[in-house]
Amino acid sequence: MLKGKSILLGVTGSISAYKICNLASMLKKLHADIHVIMTKNATNFVNPITFETLTGNKCIVDTFDRDFEFNVEHIALAKKCDIYMVAPASYNVIGKIANGIADDMLTSTMAAFTKTRIIAPAMNTNMYENPILQDNLEKLRKYGFEIIDASCGYLACGDTGRGKLPSEEELLNRILYHVLYPHDLENKNILITAGPTQEAIDPVRYITNHSSGKMGYAIANKAYLRGANVTLISGSVNVKAIKGINVIDVKSAKDMYEAVKDNYKNNDIVIMSAAVADYTPKDYSDNKIKKNDNDMSIELERTCDILKFLGENKKENQIVVGFSMETENLVDNSKKKLIKKNCDMICANSLNSNKTGFKADTNQITLIKKNDIKELPFDTKENLAMMILDEIKNL
Ligand code: CTP
Numbered sequence: 001m002l003k004g005k006s007i008l009l010g011v012t013g014s015i016s017a018y019k020i021c022n023l024a025s026m027l028k029k030l031h032a033d034i035h036v037i038m039t040k041n042a043t044n045f046v047n048p049i050t051f052e053t054l055t056g057n058k059c060i061v062d063t064f065d066r067d068f069e070f071n072v073e074h075i076a077l078a079k080k081c082d083i084y085m086v087a088p089a090s091y092n093v094i095g096k097i098a099n100g101i102a103d104d105m106l107t108s109t110m111a112a113f114t115k116t117r118i119i120a121p122a123m124n125t126n127m128y129e130n131p132i133l134q135d136n137l138e139k140l141r142k143y144g145f146e147i148i149d150a151s152c153g154y155l156a157c158g159d160t161g162r163g164k165l166p167s168e169e170e171l172l173n174r175i176l177y178h179v180l181y182p183h184d185l186e187n188k189n190i191l192i193t194a195g196p197t198q199e200a201i202d203p204v205r206y207i208t209n210h211s212s213g214k215m216g217y218a219i220a221n222k223a224y225l226r227g228a229n230v231t232l233i234s235g236s237v238n239v240k241a242i243k244g245i246n247v248i249d250v251k252s253a254k255d256m257y258e259a260v261k262d263n264y265k266n267n268d269i270v271i272m273s274a275a276v277a278d279y280t281p282k283d284y285s286d287n288k289i290k291k292n293d294n295d296m297s298i299e300l301e302r303t304c305d306i307l308k309f310l311g312e313n314k315k316e317n318q319i320v321v322g323f324s325m326e327t328e329n330l331v332d333n334s335k336k337k338l339i340k341k342n343c344d345m346i347c348a349n350s351l352n353s354n355k356t357g358f359k360a361d362t363n364q365i366t367l368i369k370k371n372d373i374k375e376l377p378f379d380t381k382e383n384l385a386m387m388i389l390d391e392i393k394n395l
Helices: 015-029 048-055 070-080 091-098 105-112 125-129 131-142 168-179 214-225 253-266 306-312 330-340 381-393
Strands: 006-011 033-038 083-089 116-121 151-154 160-164 189-194 229-234 246-249 269-272 279-281 300-302 319-326 345-350 365-369 372-375
Touching: 006 015, 006 105, 015 033, 015 048, 015 083, 015 168, 033 048, 033 070, 033 105, 070 105, 083 091, 083 105, 083 168, 091 105, 091 116, 091 131, 116 131, 116 168, 125 131, 125 160, 168 214, 189 214, 189 253, 214 229, 214 381, 229 253, 253 306, 269 306, 269 381, 306 319, 319 330, 319 381, 330 345, 330 365, 345 381, 365 381
Parallel strands: 006 033, 006 083, 083 116, 189 229, 189 269, 229 246, 269 319, 319 345
Antiparallel strands: 151 160, 279 300, 345 365, 365 372
């Protein structure tokens, strides 16, 4: 995934430096070439040998390291690497970078670095909220640095508040955002729905389906990494969206319809990958329905067809894409949906194997357009998400 990409990590003195070992390992698994520069203080928390073992490259600590080509190395790394992330970034190092001080390898390399620069602060809450630090961060933003806001939580110093280094996944996603794909969907607003809906019967029970949301989330995450502004309207799922995606949580088909209605107009592309219930209980019982000795039945009424609504109310140049889940006559039935719901494309998935459909990580998809049918290869949902976005881009 990251073959041919060189990532530079700057590590300063904070207990959260341990997280960067995991980040380096995650990057290595994606085949990145990783270089690490540590401040002297950082070596009190993590040994440089840890990074050397994880990355296979020398970890640089001091500009005046006699065992190394010290005088040119910071320029060489600044030229070689595609991105430079300082995480955790201490109060002190942020102050230095913001004020043009370059007195060690980490800060000197930053002074010479001209590509994407990311700073992820981590420190005690009072230090983080200190207006001097906030001014320095503002100054760095002004100079084009990306700042990753510290998270809230229990800090190593015993305080609870803002100042935590975000998770390794979040740091990795920021790196991936910048280096993984060209931003060919930049300035595109994309609305995606994903996951199942839940139709409540009473406070205890509901009707739902097996949708895991994996396909919709894969599309949302890939679209985001390709530079799009993504809004994701999601039913209850156990998959995660990348931070930066605007997630709107919903439960029922009606909630999803309302959320789509509120948001679709501002979007260039709308993708309905959610498994929306076609029927909902006609009456909701405020109290738990008690059993008796008889059988029972629940009267159901139709929900609104959200995709059909989108097809009928399409904005100029808006692209509407639907999904179709079938167990028989996949192409014919999906074609009918394409026409009936006035969409530009239907992604038809067959449910005929346990390697495709709801819970699987892989899928088999056929793309159906008015005058064209294209069978995509059997692949992971991640890869299929890329292919679906490529096809939408060409619509
Ligand atoms: N869909 C929708 N609103 C509904 C039901 C479905 O927007 N109330 C959308 C789905 O998100 C999907 C497409 O319509 O993009 C097709 O869904 P699918 O369940 O395959 O088909 P249905 O239209 O529900 O028809 P059927 O159940 O007869 O297959």
